[in-house]
Amino acid sequence: MENKIKEYNISQSPEQYDAIVVGSGISGGWAAKELTENGLKTLLLERGRDVKHGEDYKTEHMPPWEAEFRGRGDRKLFEEEYPMQLRSDVINEYNYHFFVNDKEHPYQTDEEDPFLWVRGYHVGGRSLTWGRQTYRWSDLDFEANLNDDIAVDWPIRYEDIEPWYDYVENFIGVSGQEEGLDHLPDGQFLPPMDMNCVEKDVREKIKNNFEYRTMTIGRCAVLTEPHKGRGSCHYCGPCSRGCSVGAYFSSQSSTLPAARKTGNLTLRPNSIVHSIIYDKETNRATGVRVIDRLTKETKEFYANVIFLNASALGSTQIMLNSTSEAFPNGIANSSGVLGHYLMDHHFRVGASGSFEGYTDRYYHGNRPNGIYIPRFRNINEQTIQDSFIRGYGFQGGASRSGWGRGTNMKGFGEEFKNKLRDPGQWNFWLTAFGEILPYEDNYAELSDKTDDWGIPQLEIHGSIKDNEHSMRKDMAATAAEMLEAAGAKNVSTNENEYLLGEGIHEMGTARMGRDPKTSVLNAHNQAHDVPNLFVTDGACMTSAACQNPSITYMALTARAVDFAVEEMKKGNI
Template identity: 55%
Template sequence: MDENVVYDAIVVGTGITGGWAAKELCENGLKTLVLDRGPMVEHIVDYKTMNLDPWDMPNNGELSRIDKEKYHKQIRVGWAPKEDVKHFFVNDLEHPYQETKRFDWIRGYHVGGRSITWGKQSYRWSDIDFAANKKEGIAVDWPVRYNDISPWYDKVESYIGVSGENLGLKQLPDGKFQPPMELNCVEKELQQSLQKGFDDGRLLTIGRAAHITEKTTKFEGRGTCQYRNRCWRGCPFGGYFSSLSSTLPAAERTGNMTLRANSVVHEVIYDEKTKKATGVKVIDAETNEKLEFKGKIVFLCASAMASVGILLQSKSKSFPNGLGNNYDEVGRNIMDHHYQLGASAKVDGHLDKYYKGRRPNGFYIPRFVNLDDKTKRPQFLRGFGYQGGASRNNWSESVAEMGYGAVLKEAILKPGGWEIGMTGFGEMLPYHDNRVTLSKDKKDQWGLPQLDFDVEFKENELKMRDAIKKEAVAMLKSAGFRNVTEWDRETGPGLGIHEMGGARMGHDPKTSVLNKHNQLHDVPNVYVTDGAFMTSASCVNPSLTYMAFTARAANHAAEQFKQNKFS
């Protein structure tokens, strides 16, 4: 590639937000260079395990002892990686980081990023979320409100395909939905129980998931969900949204995108005279060649912590501590969601009922605490929601009892009884001392400083965790289910895989890094639109919000570019 070419825009990252930045910039006519630090992954062609069954893989799909060492931090999450998807998670021995306090950084370095392996849960924020910091005197105020973002939620949902149902809830705004997936009989039983047993407005709905459930012509190159629940291997049907099946092909169709894989971006280049960014510094991941690419606009979409790392490494005379960091705000206010706690139960009856396919979605119970005086919980601020599901367990219980012979052969053909469970996702507050910094002495394989995490849950989070477990148990018991058991895995921030913060939005350049358009206060042709921009965390999955803000910021950048603001 010619390093002398000056691109209209450079996008760093190809995942959830990088794909959207590329699409919007390219469709606005900007010649855009898109960079990813990992290898190329091509839709369908490189989904090498997409059709495998457990018996097609060694160890029934479990990792070998050698691989468990390679992925020793990635496997903290419990359900990943496995043999079928390990190639979409980083090798921790090759990509180390430091933990002053435990932080579970779950990552994938390849074109498409975590848009291949994400959970697809897609929920809008409300003004309850955007106004919470100001109302409670926490951290800094968001510089936007729901009405600023609502049109962009509309755009994103309509384009990616989100299935779900509108509920008219103030804490969970309605959206532009595909037909909802179906709850099964036990989930419907719990749904009815919540309506009868509680007077605080709690309810159960099917999850709002980025899956196409009704084919229309607008989803170019994509088909409907086939209910295989093998999503994280890569979907050859394009049934769920990923940048590989959707936004990157859209950018490519314009003829304006140049995509370069194996490009480790480690610095944004700053011009002291123009006070603008002029491009990025790159190390080729395969050859170690050092490169520089020029661009009039830079979008950092590398994932929250990676973008923070790039900003911290982008040092100059004007920014000796990192780009946009003259007030020591870059790397602070790191957040995640509570995860890995809740309750489960066994359910009697419904043995004459089953379900078709493997639904890649569960039920959702929206936030029902700290919404008004009636639902006030004085022990903690903010709230939580639940994701869960019910299913008929496998035949292992019968095998243990029946043992062998003709009775065993009969038993393994029949599903067991019903079980149900739910896990809570709770909001984490933005604490100024929860931060990530550059290690002073630990380097990665390219000689770049590793990130060092000093992040923890504090009193508000610990009190909320108690409430999450208590309410989960209460809901399952109220429904009359048996053997109700609460559970709480030892965990810390990061395990929810919703890491965010580090370059928050705000009104004041002295207390925030970005303005209301996701631009660096001090360098307006640099935009950060991955999770780093988040000023608070809400309790809902954040990816839909990342996409909406990215689409909004990319169109703002295109307008500014056409007005010669970045020349």
């Protein structure tokens, strides 16, 4: 029988929409923009509160002395109510209102290998707090599963998504430097941010000492010049608090204003999607069941096409909870793979070192971007490794230590204070982000425990395996190798504990594929089993590559909407 909710009265919306989008974050905002611009009356459902651009960025430029805990936050509050978000090292006193309260939104996970699920339940989701790094994938990534005979093959290749990368980049604005690398394709770039003096020298020394290794400025969705009515970045620094000038891409600054401009958007915050309504006779999803976050009233909304963009695990939770006679294990789950093959990017390993000299030079402001060293392992016959497959890239940068270094210095009095007036030495750090393979036993399922709205909590299991552990050894070694070759002193490697999910790049659990027997979605992010259901967030990913994935979600979303609109015109959905 169809999964029943714990409400006696279900009210039905009198209005029939052309489309429903679940989730207003990076991919959901794009789905709303594309659907509305194609003339579809679209209902955008967000489970959290509304956040208005600029108006609700309460701490955007708050100085430390105005914060009760000087920015560090109430540790007791964080430990009691934000314990998982705190472990992920993403929250502070200025931005914790953009992350979920774990106590109010619990999930189940293993004690020995916990999954860290970092979430933002509000309009805009994690588009307000993401790192903004935007790197295209290439066929090295899309063909990886096929070539390694792992999991299933991607049903698309780079040529299928290349024009959609162009389309998305031209709209959101991505600053970056062309490098001509086949495995990290160049994009439609705004002028790149400038490297500082040490970074420029390190770039040249890496180039001169290592074949196949390139250091470039990060490619990021932060404007270096005015673009599409948004202002350019002024390097103030506190990006995770919101950006009222819209210098970085977010749903609030970019896609939602475009969707509103059409007059076709209805935004409904505080709307927790319980499940998808399915009609066995037509083999179509007809709508969604929603529980009002504040009143707990249950409503049903109907539409011709549904896009799930609630985040990788959020969308899968909804699908698993959407049971019926046709789909007893979750809607569109005839393959049985829904919930499996959960991935992330493993990190917290790298190296750092100091550089002598350059004492007469500094840099401007707080650049919201670092350097990037693209993958250089297993990219061709000359770089094949015996101990692991796939690869990793490095993020990092150089900076001069400030007055805070005084906490670890000896001294006191006037002379001590005067020393801290000048910048300290130059330091350079590198942190690797590596690919995690798609493993069936990294998965999420519904728990027998429910949340405050009567919805089964997710129970999430997973860890990295031998391939990733072997890769981590190489990550540390090559980071130190490059810094030493560049002339760094006091080079030291670091490897800290990594927990799955900590990279905040969770992917998979409703993967794309060619065969309905082994995948949930087809080449257009359309459910094999339910033709008018699309999933275009991280849940759709078939492998993880090692690049930040958000630009790929955006491109896949725009591409899927284009396909869905054409299918609706043909009467197929």
